[in-house]
Amino acid sequence: MKKALAVTGILAVVALIGAQSAWADRVANRQVRQDKRIVHGVKNGELTRGEARHLVRQQHRIQHTKRRAWSDGTLTRREKAGLELRQDKASAHIYRLKHNNRDRD
Incomplete structure (x- = not known):
C-alpha cells in the first residue's frame, strides 16, 4: 500500500512538472x-521602424516578466494569467499597428 501511494505521488509530481x-x-x-x-x-x-522598435521592446518586457516569474522554479496561476494578458495585449497591438495604413519610411 505504501509503495502504491509513493508511486502515485511521484506520478503526480511528474505530471505537474510536465x-x-x-x-x-x-x-x-x-x-x-x-x-x-x-x-x-x-x-x-x-x-x-519606430513602430517595430516599440513592438520589439514590448516583447522584451514580456520576456523579462516571464524570466522573473520563473525565477523561483514555478508559475502561479496569477503569474500565468498576467503573462497571458500581456501577450494578448501585445498581439492586439501588433495587429493594430500593422493595419493602421502607415507605410514604412
Whole structure:
C-alpha cells in the first residue's frame, strides 16, 4: 500500500512538472510567432521602424516578466494569467499597428 501511494505521488509530481513545461513551451512559441509577425510587418512595409522598435521592446518586457516569474522554479496561476494578458495585449497591438495604413519610411 505504501509503495502504491509513493508511486502515485511521484506520478503526480511528474505530471505537474510536465504541465508547467508544456505551458512554458506554449508561451515561448507564442513569443516566437509574435516576433515573426513583427519581422514580417517590417519586410512588407506594414510597420514603420519606430513602430517595430516599440513592438520589439514590448516583447522584451514580456520576456523579462516571464524570466522573473520563473525565477523561483514555478508559475502561479496569477503569474500565468498576467503573462497571458500581456501577450494578448501585445498581439492586439501588433495587429493594430500593422493595419493602421502607415507605410514604412
